[in-house]
Amino acid sequence: MIKPFEKKVWLSSPTMHGEELEYIKKAYETNWMSTVGENINEVERQIAEKVGCKYAVALSAGTAALHLCTKLAGEKLYGMPKTNEGTLQGHKVFCTDMTFDATVNPIAYENGEAVFIDTEYDTWNMDPKALEKAFEIYPDVRLVVVAHLYGTPAKMDEIKRICKAHNALIIEDAAESLGATYKGQQTGTFGDYNAISFNGNKIITGSSGGMFLTDSKADAEKVRKWSTQSRENAPWYQHEEIGYNYRMSNVIAGVVRGQIPHLEEHIAQKKAIYERYKEGLKDLPITMNPYSPDSEPNFWLSCLIIDPEAMCKQVRGDSETTFIKEHGKSCPTEILETLASYNAEGRPIWKPMHLQPIYRMNAFITKDGNGRANSNAYIAGEKATDVGADIFQRGLCLPSDNKMTEEEQDVVIKIIRKCFE
Numbered sequence: 001m002i003k004p005f006e007k008k009v010w011l012s013s014p015t016m017h018g019e020e021l022e023y024i025k026k027a028y029e030t031n032w033m034s035t036v037g038e039n040i041n042e043v044e045r046q047i048a049e050k051v052g053c054k055y056a057v058a059l060s061a062g063t064a065a066l067h068l069c070t071k072l073a074g075e076k077l078y079g080m081p082k083t084n085e086g087t088l089q090g091h092k093v094f095c096t097d098m099t100f101d102a103t104v105n106p107i108a109y110e111n112g113e114a115v116f117i118d119t120e121y122d123t124w125n126m127d128p129k130a131l132e133k134a135f136e137i138y139p140d141v142r143l144v145v146v147a148h149l150y151g152t153p154a155k156m157d158e159i160k161r162i163c164k165a166h167n168a169l170i171i172e173d174a175a176e177s178l179g180a181t182y183k184g185q186q187t188g189t190f191g192d193y194n195a196i197s198f199n200g201n202k203i204i205t206g207s208s209g210g211m212f213l214t215d216s217k218a219d220a221e222k223v224r225k226w227s228t229q230s231r232e233n234a235p236w237y238q239h240e241e242i243g244y245n246y247r248m249s250n251v252i253a254g255v256v257r258g259q260i261p262h263l264e265e266h267i268a269q270k271k272a273i274y275e276r277y278k279e280g281l282k283d284l285p286i287t288m289n290p291y292s293p294d295s296e297p298n299f300w301l302s303c304l305i306i307d308p309e310a311m312c313k314q315v316r317g318d319s320e321t322t323f324i325k326e327h328g329k330s331c332p333t334e335i336l337e338t339l340a341s342y343n344a345e346g347r348p349i350w351k352p353m354h355l356q357p358i359y360r361m362n363a364f365i366t367k368d369g370n371g372r373a374n375s376n377a378y379i380a381g382e383k384a385t386d387v388g389a390d391i392f393q394r395g396l397c398l399p400s401d402n403k404m405t406e407e408e409q410d411v412v413i414k415i416i417r418k419c420f421e
């Protein structure tokens with residue numbers, strides 16, 4: 001008999017160390033309770049040094065960073081828009097399909113039109129072959145937004161080569177992958193514009209917050225100006241551009257400052273969790289979320305995907321899900337519901353953007369071309385050409401909290417094993 005956890009086992013919750021409180025207190029005692037102060041200067045300096053870029057601009061959220069990345073790219077490509085238009089007005093932008101919606105929404109903020117690029121099985125990120133196909137269909141596209149899912153780097157060499165050949169700029173969404181490397185280089189440095197996040201459940205956190213990363217002094221200055229309401233250098237509030245209130249607070253920066261020294265430790269804990277799952281589940285008909293040997297993920301979330309033959313029947317609507325139990329088989333719904341009944345938190349894979357009602361009119365490109373034509377192929381039991389839908393159907397995120405003990409994780413493993421009985 002497995003007993004439910006008395007203390008909830010989380011998917012990924014903030015892991016504090018004490019230094020955070022000291023830096024918050026310092027902000028309070030020196031009265032820098034504002035979007036200016038030593039904590040902000042320090043986190044910008046330390047993150048730039050850690051990641052290996054020249055400038056980091058601290059912002060209120062990763063989403064804010066992605067928005068200003070998008071605006072910078074739009075302005076560079078298409079020039080200054082009219083006041084009531086976005087910088088991407090009427091232009092298509094290629095982007096990762098299987099991701100959190102914050103990757104994609106900034107394209108809409110700037111009035112652009114997202115075209116979703118299918119996922120590949122090797123890393124669960126943007127498929128370079130589908131990207132190549134998308135450029136065949138839409139040769140005029142000049143901007144690509146790439147995310148590194150669950151802390152696993154995308155195939156950046158291939159993606160960069162394709163973008164270069166088509167004269168396209170890259171926005172890199174490294175919100176989930178801080179500290180991960182691809183061929184020895186830190187994520188957050190591959191794009192023309194780069195964003196990271198300090199949201200509460202990320203590898204390190206400020207409770208909220210994010211950063212824009214760049215080697216361009218001009219871009220860093222622009223983001224700094226836009227994020228503080230676009231004030232011109234004048235004795236009064238003079239405005240020549242639209243502004244935003246996107247700057248990070250010095251109190252939040254205090255939390256981030258206390259977390260930065262623990263990044264490597266958090267990654268090591270997450271990696272140990274991933275390895276323990278891999279070992280504990282190795283004889284089940286599942287595979288852990290994969291990564292290529294030339295990259296070192298930060299292992300933010302441990303995920304698994306069930307072999308097609310071991311899937312019991314599972315049906316998902318727009319907000320409800322159901323399954324039929326079968327001996328020797330399971331499905332994400334069964335595993336997630338069983339984990340929840342033991343007071344442990346898992347989560348479905350990010351539902352692909354092309355399956356979201358809000359983006360139902362946007363194009364979706366697989367390696368075979370127009371993905372809208374065959375996006376339900378997996379349901380019919382045919383060979384899946386919609387990789388994102390397939391991973392969403394068969395995959396899930398496991399409890400991956402830094403503070404989960406080995407004993408607790410062993411119980412989680414037992415619960416998962418039970419689902420396949």
Ligand SMILES: *Cc1c(COP(=O)(O)O)cnc(C)c1O
Nearest residue numbers: 061062063100102103175197199
């Ligand atoms: C968390 C996340 C973001 C947004 O970061 P916030 O700081 O929450 O705004 C963007 N993209 C991805 C892939 C994320 O996981």
